Amino acid sequence: MDKLTKGTWILNTTKHIVDVAQKSTELNYFETTALAGKTGVFLSKLVADKQEVITYEKVKKFARESSIDNNNRNVKMHLDLLKEYGKVDYNTKLTEVEVYCFSNEDAIETTADIYSNEIVDEDEDINIYSLEETYNVPRKREELVNKLVNNGYSEEKVNLAIKIQDTFGLIKVADNILYNEYTFTGNEAKMVKTISNISSSKKKDIEEVINRISNNQGLIENKITSDINPEIVKLMEGIGLIDGITVTSEIGEATFYTSPHIKGKGIKEKDFSLADDVFHKAKILLSCLRFGQEKSTYGRGKIDTRTKMLNIIRKLNRGEWLNPCTAVGQDYKLLEVDGVVRVRAFGNRFQMSLRQKEVGILVEKMILNNSIDTTDDMGDICSLEVQPSGIIIPEVRRQQMKPKEIGLVKELRDEMLTILRT
Incomplete structure (x- = not known):
């Protein structure tokens, strides 16, 4: 397994375990995964397009947002680990940190390096390899167990690992078929095969959702x-045919859907993979822009057209600061703590620029893929009516939702899994 693939599975596992109470005994099975995964997420926030010096106070915020306890000793431990791999350096007084990691792909591969160079329990390796196996094709339980046993793992350990994976939602179990939620990520061919072979009367609804x-x-x-029946949409999201990201705010929340793979103008199937946007940065940036499009008022600089949205993202991709506006300092704090943008004061207003251009380029391609166009050009003001206070990523949404797996919904799910296995 190459480093990019291994790092991706480590990071995807980390998303499922970071919110679990630290005293949970099941976390003992993921100690090295959690160390490597949290450090990888931390590094992904430090990533910049070019060598950059960041204040220690900002670094601590990045650490906190990476599920790392941000006391000085703990933050320094993770910085020392990244320094060992040549990704950061810091001054004697630890007031500034210099970053030498310039892409999210580098952060993913560094995650794999950290994991591989630690003492890894067999349970953790089983988790990674079983996620890869169930990503390639849904497996019957005995089929997956035999495959892993033939690779040298004990049957007892494999069965325990599957049980723990089910507990954390890493692997889904449906009538003795094991699959994972990333089945369609980075592989549009699987989606085409599944949808085209569905015999259900709801096939048209599924195709319509995909097309929209x-x-x-x-x-x-x-x-x-x-x-369209919301239960059908839930099923599609639950099995991984679509991804949902929820943006929350003081006035409520809104959920925005994307394809599970990065799709857009100029992106061909061979160009994207399971590792693309594993941190969901492009989807979160797009969802924040969509939130402004759907929820803001015109008087505050509403992002009301596709052209206006493209103006914003293209200016960011050119490395420019957006025109100052009141809301940027509030509205994009989520993106700032994710390391995607930088925000600076401009009098009593704020300006924003992009720290991670690769994220902006992906968003631009996703927007350009839209079939809907407009002629209005309202400039580059980017503000929202209220500050988004949080994001719910696809993995968390799937763990929270409990679709009614009865009747037509169960029939559709079982049929899709059968198609994928043939």
Whole structure:
């Protein structure tokens, strides 16, 4: 398994375990995974397009947002680990940190390096390899067990690992078929095969949802569920045919849907993989822009057209600061703590620029994939009516949702898994 693939599975596992109470005994099975995964997430926030010096106070914020206890000793431990791999350096007084990691791909591969160079329990290796196996094709339980035993793992350890994976939602179990939620990520061919072979009467609904999202990445939920059974949409999200990201704020929340793989103009299937946007940065940036498009008022600089949105993202991709506006300092704090943008004061207003251009380029390609166009050009003001206070990523949404797996929904799920196995 190459480093990019291994690092991706480590990071995907970390997303499922970071919110679990630290006293949970099951976490003992993921000690090295958690160390490497949290450090990798931390590094992904430090990533910049060029060598950059960051204040220690900002570094501590990045650490906190990476599920790392941000006391000085703990932060320094993770910085020392990254320094060992040549990704950061810091001054004697630890007031500034210099970053030498310039892409999210580098952060993913560094995650794999950290994991591989630690003492790893067999349970953790089983987790990674079983995720890869169930990503390639849904497996019957005995089939997966035999495959892993033939690779040298004990049957007892394999069965325990599967049980723990089920507990954390890493592997889904449906009538003795094991699959994972990333089955369609980075592989549109699987999606095409599955949808084209569905015999259910709801095939047209599924195709319609796929088409709407493909043509409008970051499509708000009510533009789908207004005329399509919400349980069908839940099923599609639960099995991984679509990804949902929820943006929360003081006035409520909104959910935006994208394809599970990065899709856009100029992106071909061979160009994207399971590792693309593993940190969800492009999807989160797009969802924040969509939130501004759907929820803000015109008087505050509403992002009301596709052209206006493209103006914003293209200016960011050119490395320019956006025109100062009141809301940027509030609205994009989520993106700032994710390391995607930098924000600076401009009098009593704020300006924003992009720290990670690769994220902006992906978003631009996703927007350009839209079939809907407009002629209005309202400039580059980027503000929202209120500050988004949080993001719920696809993995968390799937763990929270409990679709009614009865009747037609269960029938559709079982049929999709059968198609994938043939």
